[in-house]
Amino acid sequence: MNKILIPFFVFFLIFSCKNDKNNEVIISENNNSNSSIKYAKGFDIEYFKNYTKLIIKTPYPDADIEYEYFLIHHGIEIPKALKNKTIIRTPVKKIVATSTTHIPMIELLNEENTLIGFPQTQYISSKKTVALIKKDKVKELGNVQDINTEILLYLKPELVIGFSLTKGSKMFKNIENTGISVIFNGDWLEETPLGRAEWIKFFGALYDKKEQADSIFSNIDIKYNEAKKIALLAKEKPTILSGVLYKDKWNLPAGDSFTATLFNDANTKYLWNKTQGKGSLILSFESVFDQAKDADFWIGSGIYTTLEDMQNSNPHYTEFKAFKNKNIFTFSKKRGPNGGVVYFELAPVQPHIVLQDLVKATHPELLPDYNPFFLEKLN
């Protein structure tokens, strides 16, 4: 019995080894450059001769799986080994984006004409795209959590750039089932400002515009680090308070968050910079008041754009030193044509400007001639 089986096993072993080797060859022989990602932790791009592999490492918060997408130029035959993988043909000609943060990156690559649909277009503030919406070139797709499938099917995009808050988004699964490719963008999960801006390379890969995306990003990188160096010249480190009360809960950025990193890079002392977490902290009034009553600056005042509004909504705000000295700044005063907060849309791709704004606000002597773009003082 055994004797009969052995040849079979040997045959299988040889056969399967050989097969594996074949696959190996196809995938590795064309590998001419490795990852070019410098700061972002949520994605990676690997370039091969005939295709590009786009890896989304954190498609949603605390993800335990990675998603792989194989980008292959139109007209090039799909390699056999990739037959069962998710293939996206590049350059993408018709896309649907779902977050306003996608829009400025697409515009920077001069690809706004590829955008054919967007949920809740009223939130978009980027000028070129707003003009396209007016001309009805970008169709409204309804609520972002509940995209109108009928209009989507009618539009026939090649690709939907989605984002997911949890594992297994049912809506995007349904869209995939209709034959439209979906790719998850995790830019909003990046912890560092430069990491978030680096997602422009993700769009560069989809549009076959690697060089252009790389040069846009390295320019941002240089300018950001220049601003950081200027901030280090300051003699003092002012203390920073952030966020506002939502009823009994004070929401403020946690120590490892995007905003806390910006405060740190602007050479200021954010009072909660030692706290853990990438998201936000929820603290009581008492605890914030105890810690930040004498903070020098209050940056990020929620929806409030005047000191009077703050006072009307909660009399306790007036007891802070930053309120008394009128040292309160907000990012959300600048609004787009339809009321969308410009900061949310543009800041991810302009971290250098955000940092310069912060340096100007907290160390005005360092940038005497600079005009802030996002950050405005409350009066």
Place this chain on the structure above:
Amino acid sequence: MDQSTSYKFSFFALIILLILTFFFNISLGSVSIPLKEIFASIFGNTSNNETWEYIIIDFRIPKSITAILAGSGLSISGLLMQTLFRNPLAGPFVLGISSGASLGVAILILGASILGGGFILLGHNQIAIAIAASLGSFLVLTFVMLLAKRVKNTMAILIIGLMFGSFTAAIISVLAYFSSAENLQQYLFWSFGSLGNLSWNEILIFFIIYLIGIILVIPNIKSLNSLLLGENYAKSLGMNLQKSRNSILLTTSILTGVITAFSGPIAFIGLAVPHITKLVFNTSNHKILIPAVAIFGAIIMLISDTIAQLPNSEFVLPINAITSLFGAPVVIWLLMRKQKLS
């Protein structure tokens, strides 16, 4: 004679307990402040630490007073409704008052997304929210009262109130669907209820309206007692049913309306406290029950708020969650114990 002395003792004990929970509530919070400093601040001596003094005088004490007003007011309203409808499931919100208030606030906050403009900021103005809530509950109340005049059957009023609840909930969900995440979050936080963030001036307005409500309860005590025996019996005792009914409805609306306006829809207290009180006091005389329910309500609200502050941690929980989370098992336990005893 015997009975009334035992009640006197119970009331004495309850008031002592209320004072203790009041100080307990003031002394505990996210920031730990030594007892000495707390007493120094309360009794007018200047504390060494300005921040602590502000936290105690302008944050914790107004919050405790709000807890006492809201807890007692809701419990009295709950008792009135349970007696009027002779239904143990009735509570202060059966008339649709909280639904009306919620609708008012929802239109203000969520409607901002649709109406845009200046509405956005009004949604963050505490006084505007209080006015919207009052207007909403007042409109619903007027409607219910008008219907109540035409409807002879008291149960029908209960059902009308419930229908109002469903109707407003439906409008709110439509508004919610079309509003921005930012506004939705704000509305959600309002609906969690909150005792904090009232200034001393707002507390004064709150207290005056509350007092009007309480004064209006007093002439109704006799009719409440006769109502317990049934509407027909009450009528045979010479009671003007229509008049007392309207007066009870008005009182409840004033109390519940002002509480919802200032601290949001706080659940559970109004439903459960009358039951807890009846289990402890074992009487159906409203002369005893009303003050007892008020003190019990205040004590439970103060304890709930103390728990919600999660003393010595930096976090806070929504008050609405705590009242039900800790209250519901207590009511079940009390009921089970009573079953065993009887």
